[in-house]
Amino acid sequence: MKTSNRDLLVLLKDEAMTNQAIEHEVEQLNDLLFHAESTDAFCRANEVIDMNKYKVLQDEKFLVQMMYQTELKPFIFLCNKN
Incomplete structure (x- = not known):
């Protein structure tokens, strides 16, 4: 999948999240937005x-x-x- 060039502000409740967990969350958000912003969905x-x-x-x-x-x-x- 193509990596998107976007700025995301992710607010976390849990301060103990590791960088790897945060990167995983951002990757899942990018995947979700990729499908939601498609022309087919539009x-x-x-x-x-x-x-x-x-x-x-x-x-x-x-x-x-x-x-x-x-x-x-x-x-x-x-x-x-x-």
């Missing part, structure tokens, strides 16, 4: 509502295209399904 959790055409679009290709646009057209909304 497309499952979001949809596009187009009020111009009165449609709800859930197509993965269209969602990825909309995700990379800097500005959406008027009355087109990117909504979370939660």
Whole structure:
């Protein structure tokens, strides 16, 4: 798996954790975030509502295209399904 380049702030309750245990926790957090931040997970959790055409679009290709646009057209909304 590709190592990610991110800054994580990990707050620990147990001061007696070893460096190896802390590294293991950070590695597990990176693995969890890698899967949660994928485009597949994004497309499952979001949809596009187009009020111009009165449609709800859930197509993965269209969602990825909309995700990379800097500005959406008027009355087109990117909504979370939660």
